[in-house]
Amino acid sequence: MPDNAPPQTSALRVLTLPEPLKLDCGETLDHVEIAYESWGEPNANRSNVILICHALTGDQFAASPNPLTGRPAWWPRVIGPGLAIDTDRYHVIATNVLGGCMGTTGPASNAPDGKPYGTRFPVITIGDMVRAQRAFIAALGIDSLFSVIGGSMGGMQALEWAAQAPGQVFTSVPIATSARHSAQNIAFYEVGRQAIMADPDWCEGNYLAQGKRPSRGLAIARMAAHITYVSEGALKRKFDRGLQDREKTSFSFDADFQVESYLRYQGHSFVDRFDANSYLYVTRAMDYFDLSSRSEGRLADVFRDTPVRFCVFSFSSDWHYPPEANREITRALIAAGAEVSYLDIQSDKGHDAFLLKEPIYERALAGFLSSSAELRGI
């Protein structure tokens, strides 16, 4: 397989949506494939289905290894038998988002003309991602979800589900997220997009057809974003000013410092598993996300009298989607009359804490799901 080819899809479970998908931009995608993975079994009335929504660079392999990249599951700490998202009790499904690059239709997919979309792919929104998931769930014969759960961009989808289809979601768990991308969020992702588009190998978005890949630009984008996922305290704890495989600074532009070596690795390893145009589209969807804009800036009105039960999590040292962004969600939900629990977890691990070992968070998530399941008779 040439290294510029889109991921081979034979090892992936893929469902083709039965109907065309209308998008917020006004365009329609006639052929949409959704790649997914699942764990645990549905119960008789399918009332125990949990949808896991992944973050920007995640995929559907939340609880089992990715057969294409060989990478381990990204959320093994919370999904599995006896874990918070207990696969002995729940039927857990994860899809790759619309616009993604792990089997779901996105800019690296072929357009109806048989050539990769590239930047001919329509600009999508978080709302479109969720509409695609709803069509997917319906195609599986599932009427409603017991829970929709996600961190970061996954949390946006958890909120969007509750906003779009309150009757189809029993609980929603937005984690380390925001209902409204901030100017600083937009700024960081704009730097990443500019880095990709500045790479001559981006070829105005047409790199797949030309046998190229903007790997340098994509690596820079990843490096810049990665800094925002880690707290200043965690960087100090892990690396401080430690040198990489040397006793003294080299008086050169080599990766003298461990933190430089770590960032370079983050950038270079990312380009093997992610499509640069997907990065553009998915970050754009996040930038466009502002739930409150649907009710003239009043987020509470979006959720007025919602039947959905929410559990919102934030992490104290997360400066990408800081606690305050999650408190805004919580306050709006309370004002809307929703049932909402909110936990701010003390952690020095920054935004990435939602993927890492944080026992209080894991126990609280387990408790929320378990008590909600009892209410629903699961």
Added chain:
Amino acid sequence: MPDNAPPQTSALRVLTLPEPLKLDCGETLDHVEIAYESWGEPNANRSNVILICHALTGDQFAASPNPLTGRPAWWPRVIGPGLAIDTDRYHVIATNVLGGCMGTTGPASNAPDGKPYGTRFPVITIGDMVRAQRAFIAALGIDSLFSVIGGSMGGMQALEWAAQAPGQVFTSVPIATSARHSAQNIAFYEVGRQAIMADPDWCEGNYLAQGKRPSRGLAIARMAAHITYVSEGALKRKFDRGLQDREKTSFSFDADFQVESYLRYQGHSFVDRFDANSYLYVTRAMDYFDLSSRSEGRLADVFRDTPVRFCVFSFSSDWHYPPEANREITRALIAAGAEVSYLDIQSDKGHDAFLLKEPIYERALAGFLSSSAELRGI
């Protein structure tokens, strides 16, 4: 002038150091030119000299317009007749740093072989910058400074002066700075360096000889760094999610948001006035800066019984060199037995606050200098 030529130096005041300059890396620069500017007059015994040290992308034009770029003075709020750094009372000098690109010898200068150094230029340190300033001051016939003042990287130089030559500095004013670049600081500058070096027009550092400039990479580097100079609150206050010259999002990768347009402007305008290799060298000097490493990690020992009077400033919303980094300096100075005042200024303007309108800061700086001047009989 072709757009890849180094700045024309005829409009600049330049002094050639009389002796070769030994560097921390072990190399020696035989020919070093220092570009400078000055305001106000020296008094009879030259006891009223203040040295202004500029930040990463600054230059010697602190208090008068840059004749080459046409840009206004960068510190007109504090330097001038009757201002905090009163040019009726003090003789104020600013130099372009070693490794810079506004007339002082740096990677864009010609090496002894008549061709631009490029990455043949030796990697320099903040210590080297200050050694060059000390040689420059001596060449002007000035024995000691009444004060050395700078923000950000300029603050590092203010600290370095006090460490290197405590007998030659009466007061030192480090502003919004750090005695030790943090892992996060290094990470951000590493992203910038990687963006420059990833640009094919960087030509392995040899772009001047090849008639090219890595403008795209340098713009990305500037954009990434610029985000760290502004607080999240200031970005929200100035831009929030405001759209640029449009009513609705465009469903494209245009600069829909004002913050995107602003960042792109910051990037593109920067490349006309700054040399990409200088950016590599000067950020590297900052990353290497760790005053405490000279005393086995004990910063206080570097300043033990120093006669220098210090005034340290930080700004509450600065997350590039946060208040805590400046408090560390202050605590070390107190432990060293130094006379030190410390002010943390409440401001939502982030790191850039040191260049902006902050009346309490300006008054405090004026007061510190004025009372110190009385002590010195100026």
